Amino acid sequence: xxxxxxxxxxxxxxxxxxxxxxxxxxxxxxxxxxxxxxxxxxxxxxxxxxxxxxxxxxxxxxxxxxxxxxxxxxxxxxxxxxxxxxxxxxxxxxxxxxxxxxxxxxxxxxxxxxxxxxxxxxxxxxxxxxxxxxxxxxxxxxxxxxxxxxxxxxxxxxxxxxxxxxxxxxxxxxxxxxxxx
Numbered sequence: 001x002x003x004x005x006x007x008x009x010x011x012x013x014x015x016x017x018x019x020x021x022x023x024x025x026x027x028x029x030x031x032x033x034x035x036x037x038x039x040x041x042x043x044x045x046x047x048x049x050x051x052x053x054x055x056x057x058x059x060x061x062x063x064x065x066x067x068x069x070x071x072x073x074x075x076x077x078x079x080x081x082x083x084x085x086x087x088x089x090x091x092x093x094x095x096x097x098x099x100x101x102x103x104x105x106x107x108x109x110x111x112x113x114x115x116x117x118x119x120x121x122x123x124x125x126x127x128x129x130x131x132x133x134x135x136x137x138x139x140x141x142x143x144x145x146x147x148x149x150x151x152x153x154x155x156x157x158x159x160x161x162x163x164x165x166x167x168x169x170x171x172x173x174x175x176x177x178x179x180x181x
Contacts, residue, residue, distance in 0.1 A: 098140040104128065108145035116149035118156075127153040 002013035004022055011019030016027055035046040037056040044056035087107070090096040094111075098104040105128035115122040129148045132138030148156060 094142045096141060098142075101134075101140060104140035104142075104145065108142055109147060111142050112145065112147045115147065116152050117146050118148055118152040121149040121152075124149075126150075129153055129156055 003009070004011045004013060004019035005017035006019075006022050009019055009022060011021065013019065016023060018026060036042075037044045037046055042056055046056055087093050087096050087098075098107055108128040109126070114126050116126055126147045126149050129146050130138045130140075131144050131146055134140070138144050
């Protein structure tokens, strides 16, 4: 068995006469230092490669999280594709329980559109909202969804959690009116 060429290192030979640790230290780091990230506009030094393209730590991590498949779809796209296949086989797609919230939100926005049902806002991304809260037994179905802008979505959640009763609010108003000059 060949060992590392560094004196005193008895690890197994990996490549170019070095063990894995010294190969990375003496060969890879120098190699990557001479390369720049493949992403346009990013001038960071690279630390990883994929399919002959070199990426910095930020873009390399993103690539690992959403590794492209042979058909060009990332992991998340594969998840949506399998969910869409199950949905298409369902007898009632609107009552089909969607496995996760992210898929449920996307399916709801596709079905209802990206316009707030409360105020009609359509300038940006709207949120999918459970009509019957998930914690109260509501399901991830398209029938249990409504599309709300971020502001109306926040208001919908604060209206549900009434922090003060009407009686305590009137008592509070009475105390404030006594203090006011």
